[in-house]
Amino acid sequence: MKNFVIGVDVGGTSVKLGIVNALGNVVSRSSFATEEFMGTPEALITAIANAVLVLLQGAKPSAKDVAGIGVGLPGLIDVENGVVRILPNIPGWLDVPFKKILERKLNIPVQIENDVNMITIGEWQYGAGKGIENLICITLGTGVGAGLVLNNNIYRGPGFAAGEIGHVPLEIDGPKCGCGGWGCFERYAGHKSLQKQAAKVFKDKSITLEEVYRRAGEGKKKAIKFWDETGVLVGIGLVGVVNILNPQCIIIGGGVARSFEFLQPSIKRTIDRRAMKTQASMVEIIKARLGDDAGLIGAKVLICHEK
């Protein structure tokens, strides 16, 4: 019985791998630094293939127990053809037939997916979004992204480019964004902007968001206020998508979401104030539950074609 799936989560700094069992639990894991294999797509795919083989050597389930490999990648992924269109933060990736190459190396079926969609699928089927047919899963980190589950299906858009909530403009003449636009949500609530804001608020250039989180946990008012104000910004960034898509819940994940307890009240309050009554009254703001495993567990769903 092919009861196991291998999940691979490719990030800018590390590649994480995990064997996921039929219950959606990660039973074995490994990781390696992305940097060493950034030279060519072929080098990274070979490194992934080797890591899979090592993982299967040491683990109880062997290759014959594995139904498939699901790989989440940070970029534009043509899910139907298994081709990586572009990875904005890893140079040299353009129209790479990832699925074909990895399948040839390992002789195991491969599915590839955008990393945020993978996390969304994981949270939807095994995490905070279980049983919910319409949800948005946002990741607050260096980038601000989102996966959309609409009518009980992941919605990718015809160009596999849907979900770019970080690039919804919040101001007509806002600050310039790396995407080419102005005033993008990410320019207000992305990690970099929040860090700058924290440096200003705490008059300390080297303060980290982790430190601000720690201080909030200790009950420091200034830190609590910082997260409260961040939540207002996140809330404003969500009003548009709440009014357009009328989701039942918004799952908050990513690094910044560690401060969820301090963010949630002001996110919800802002949506209640600024979004339309029907939409605002229906939407719950909840915390992602699977942490770093979401992408690995999403792979299980992708391979097993569960709804």
Place this chain on the structure above:
Amino acid sequence: MKNFVIGVDVGGTSVKLGIVNALGNVVSRSSFATEEFMGTPEALITAIANAVLVLLQGAKPSAKDVAGIGVGLPGLIDVENGVVRILPNIPGWLDVPFKKILERKLNIPVQIENDVNMITIGEWQYGAGKGIENLICITLGTGVGAGLVLNNNIYRGPGFAAGEIGHVPLEIDGPKCGCGGWGCFERYAGHKSLQKQAAKVFKDKSITLEEVYRRAGEGKKKAIKFWDETGVLVGIGLVGVVNILNPQCIIIGGGVARSFEFLQPSIKRTIDRRAMKTQASMVEIIKARLGDDAGLIGAKVLICHEK
């Protein structure tokens, strides 16, 4: 053979009715003023029932040729239960079991739908959106609304409230909106705001948008510039939804869209400049094709459950 459908389009000023044939053509029509029957929901539904009977008396297809009646209403419509939840601009409508009441009066199957969704369905199946699986149909008028076709299905949202693109905020501290929010798209590109802007630009308090349209048609530069700048605003209002939903096309309908030829270039230019590359390169901005008949023709699709 039940080859005909009756479409009913309920607006704040008039109720339009039409008999639609199997090809999606309106073969017979009538209308009456909404105002006279605004007293109670029952009064308006009775008036609609009577108008249907009159329409069928005079027309070739009789009641036995009619597969059903599709009614578009300007508000929050529970499509599954056939209940009008609320009509914001017609007082006294709250949880009205419209479908049940009209079916009892006429003994013909009835489906009800939000008016903008009805227009969207019509344009998608018989108009500008034919054959397109992912599109947004926006109506630029007193209100700014939208219908969403995603993965070849109309997307209504779990509370039937999706598509409220007019209430996407374009500014964090924008002008207060009737919906309770601030800086809503509608406050920039709705009929009322555009009329105010026109009065300012042309230094004429009584100038109408129709007049500005006429002047643009005559090649008057100031009028052309007015529509060009309006197109920039509309474009900015669309950037967010283009980045989030990655639609193949945006259909522009409603009264303001009469000036489509003057609006389109700057809408497209603004999206090209400010939206993400993949999304911007895929999306076409096209003009609604069915005019006032869109809602009636949408009724045909709704009743015949065509995809």
